[in-house]
Amino acid sequence: MPDTRNPLQARRPAAFAAGLPRAGDCLDLAAGSDYSGPLSAILAAQDGVISRAQLREVGIGRDHIHAQVVARRWRLFARRVVITHRGPITDRQRCWAALLAAGPRAALCGLTAAVLDGLTGFEPEAVHVVVPRSVRVPQMPGIQVHESRRFSPDDDVHPVRSPPRTRIVRSVVDGAVWSTTPPRAVGILAAAVQQRLVTATQLRGYLGTLGTVRHRGLLVAVLDDIEGGAHSFAELRIGWLCRRAGLPTPQRQVVRLDGDGRRRYLDCYWRDWDLSVEIDGGVHLAAERWRDDLFRQNDLMIDEVRVLRYSSLDLRLRPEKAMEQLARAFKRLPRRPRPAS
Numbered sequence: 371m372p373d374t375r376n377p378l379q380a381r382r383p384a385a386f387a388a389g390l391p392r393a394g395d396c397l398d399l400a401a402g403s404d405y406s407g408p409l410s411a412i413l414a415a416q417d418g419v420i421s422r423a424q425l426r427e428v429g430i431g432r433d434h435i436h437a438q439v440v441a442r443r444w445r446l447f448a449r450r451v452v453i454t455h456r457g458p459i460t461d462r463q464r465c466w467a468a469l470l471a472a473g474p475r476a477a478l479c480g481l482t483a484a485v486l487d488g489l490t491g492f493e494p495e496a497v498h499v500v501v502p503r504s505v506r507v508p509q510m511p512g513i514q515v516h517e518s519r520r521f522s523p524d525d526d527v528h529p530v531r532s533p534p535r536t537r538i539v540r541s542v543v544d545g546a547v548w549s550t551t552p553p554r555a556v557g558i559l560a561a562a563v564q565q566r567l568v569t570a571t572q573l574r575g576y577l578g579t580l581g582t583v584r585h586r587g588l589l590v591a592v593l594d595d596i597e598g599g600a601h602s603f604a605e606l607r608i609g610w611l612c613r614r615a616g617l618p619t620p621q622r623q624v625v626r627l628d629g630d631g632r633r634r635y636l637d638c639y640w641r642d643w644d645l646s647v648e649i650d651g652g653v654h655l656a657a658e659r660w661r662d663d664l665f666r667q668n669d670l671m672i673d674e675v676r677v678l679r680y681s682s683l684d685l686r687l688r689p690e691k692a693m694e695q696l697a698r699a700f701k702r703l704p705r706r707p708r709p710a711s
Contacts, residue, residue, distance in 0.1 A: 415532065418454050419466035425452065447471060448510050462486075465533050468497035468513045476501045476534075477527045479516060481545040483535035484562065491561055492545065492554075500526075500536065500544075516548070520580075539568050539576045547583045553607060553686065555585045556592050560606050563596050570596045604649040607685050608638050608692075615693045617700065620647065626675075643676075643703045647696075650681045676703060 408428045412420055425435060435452060438444040445453045448471040453463060465486070469476055477483075479500035481492050496514040501507055503519045521536075528537050535541065542562040549555040562568050570593045577590060591613075592606055605622055612619045620638035638647040678699065680692050 413454060416466050416470075417460065417462045419463050419470060420452050420454065421450055421470040422452065423450075424470075448508075462533065464497055464512070468499050468510070469533050471510055471513065472499045472501055472507045472515060473505060475505055475523055476507070476515075477521075477523060478533055478535035479544055480514075480536075480541060480548055481558070483541035484538065484545050484558075484567070486533070486535055487531070487538045487541065488567055489542070489545075489558075489562055489565060492558055494545075498544075498548075516544075538562075539572045542568055543573060543576050543580075543589075546589055547580075547585060549585070552585055552588055552610070555589060556606050556610065559589060559592055560596060604680075604685050605637055607689070608647060608649070611685070611689050611693055612696070615697065617693065617696055618642075640700075642705050643700060644706065645699055645703060646675050646677045648677055648679045649685070650679060 409420075409425075409430070412424055412428070422432075422435065425431075435444065435446075438452075438454075439446055442456055443454075445456060447453060447467045451467050451470045453459065453467060459467075465478055465482065469478060476499050478486065478498065480498035481489070481494040482496075482498040485493055494514075496512055498514045498516065499507075500516045500518050500521050502521050502523070503517045505517070507515045507517075509515075526536050526540055527534050536544070542558060546555040546558040549558065559573060563570055563573070574590065574593045577586065577593070580586065588610070592610070596606070609619050609622070618640055620640050622638055624636045624639040624641075626634050626636060636646045637649045639645070676699065678692075678695060685692060
């Protein structure tokens with residue numbers, strides 16, 4: 371009996387990496403046959419994954435496919451697609467299988483496309499594929515199909531990258547808009563800018579072309595914050611939480627000179643209260659950086675700047691506690707008078 375288990379449900383994608391099988395490792399065809407050259411070229415380009423239509427074009431019909439599947443050399447996915455080996459499925463092969471199953475007008479999109487273009491920290495559970503609204507694609511396990519009125523394969527798909535996918539600006543915005551929670555949407559935009567995949571200006575320009583989409587107002591505000599100097603998710607989250615709680619919003623990455631005259635950057639700073647919030651992320655696990663931060667905090671205390679410290683994880687899991695402490699700080703600390711104009 372042919373093995374009809376869905377290979378795309380085998381595991382969660384970790385990272386879209388190399389380590390792909392060679393085209394010759396995927397085949398069991400007689401050397402020198404008329405179609406081995408064209409077929410090998412297709413498989414090399416598509417990481418060993420091919421559609422039935424492509425197989426027909428090189429002279430391979432239903433009976434040959436059936437024989438290869440029964441012999442456990444090939445496997446099927448969603449009727450339309452053949453994976454020409456029986457080994458572990460790579461992430462790129464999962465993408466090709468989803469893409470070919472969705473049809474010729476489909477493209478990888480959202481976080482799937484963004485991860486292929488270098489985004490880290492937001493690997494999706496499913497393979498995301500976009501098609502024009504008029505195209506109907508049956509539901510398939512492991513694939514999230516998005517029908518879009520504003521998707522144009524000619525305009526939105528990158529002209530040379532493979533597998534075919536939307537351009538990075540659209541990929542990042544779609545990934546954020548399709549997120550179910552505001553913090554995750556914010557994190558995607560911040561990560562894409564921080565990792566230098568896109569600029570805030572590019573993202574704002576694309577958002578301006580959209581109509582009513584989820585999180586739009588928040589995302590536009592966040593892009594203003596990013597251009598104001600906040601590039602980490604945690605710093606952006608502080609600003610967003612303060613706005614939601616009705617508290618003053620901070621300046622970010624403010625420069626101060628320490629006791630030795632060196633430039634130091636404050637994560638979040640409220641000048642009118644001489645109050646600073648320092649955010650400890652993963653980088654603070656390094657002992658040398660942690661000790662350096664202790665000296666920086668001591669300099670701030672000597673200069674009578676109050677410092678509150680939070681881990682980025684606590685800002686995700688216990689934001690209400692941080693806001694409660696900030697609110698108490700604003701009530702208890704004297705506000706500096708503004709200079710007369």
